[in-house]
Amino acid sequence: MRTLSQIQQKKESEIKLFGKWSYKEVKVNDLGLQRYISLKPIVVPHSMGRHEHQRFRKANVNIVERLVNVLMRPGSNAGKKAKAMNIVRQAFEIIHLRTDKNPIEILVRAVENSAPCEDTTRISFGGIVYHLSIDVAPQRRVDLALRNITEGARQASVNNPRSIEECLAEELILAANHDMKSYAVSKRHELERIAQSSR
Numbered sequence: 001m002r003t004l005s006q007i008q009q010k011k012e013s014e015i016k017l018f019g020k021w022s023y024k025e026v027k028v029n030d031l032g033l034q035r036y037i038s039l040k041p042i043v044v045p046h047s048m049g050r051h052e053h054q055r056f057r058k059a060n061v062n063i064v065e066r067l068v069n070v071l072m073r074p075g076s077n078a079g080k081k082a083k084a085m086n087i088v089r090q091a092f093e094i095i096h097l098r099t100d101k102n103p104i105e106i107l108v109r110a111v112e113n114s115a116p117c118e119d120t121t122r123i124s125f126g127g128i129v130y131h132l133s134i135d136v137a138p139q140r141r142v143d144l145a146l147r148n149i150t151e152g153a154r155q156a157s158v159n160n161p162r163s164i165e166e167c168l169a170e171e172l173i174l175a176a177n178h179d180m181k182s183y184a185v186s187k188r189h190e191l192e193r194i195a196q197s198s199r
């Protein structure tokens with residue numbers, strides 16, 4: 001039988017994101033995305049770019065770090081990883097206050113709900129171009145979901161007194177609830193509608 005001090009040490013030794021949120025209860029429900037949403041426990045989402053020299057290695061990068069990396073995308077924020085991490089940390093605090101749930105869980109649900117399954121590609125036959133519906137690879141589904149979530153947060157914060165942290169938190173909560181007010185979810189439905197019409 002374990003003593004109280006052993007139980008406390010075990011609790012303290014558990015790796016939590018930013019020292020606050022546990023990865024233990026978080027599960028990926030979408031079977032297609034299970035291999036591509038990494039929930040490997042880390043304290044600080046910063047792997048120093050170890051993954052970037054091999055193809056598909058980004059599937060092993062923690063999903064929170066991938067969100068941070070996508071936040072750095074447009075020119076003005078490129079390379080400012082500490083700034084992007086602070087934005088995500090504060091957004092997670094807001095999510096926790098609003099929903100009283102684990103923000104990592106909310107992020108995973110948001111990615112699952114805003115990852116498009118179908119897209120269109122251009123095919124040309126003798127000068128005639130038409131669109132054909134195709135399935136989207138799981139890796140690309142995660143990429144598109146993260147890109148649309150951050151794009152929606154960025155657009156919401158432009159010319160708005162609300163900060164980017166609040167907009168990101170709101171976008172993640174709406175996407176996790178599969179709400180059509182979310183930019184990422186509405187973008188997914190639009191892509192799938194266009195793909196369905198061009199089958």
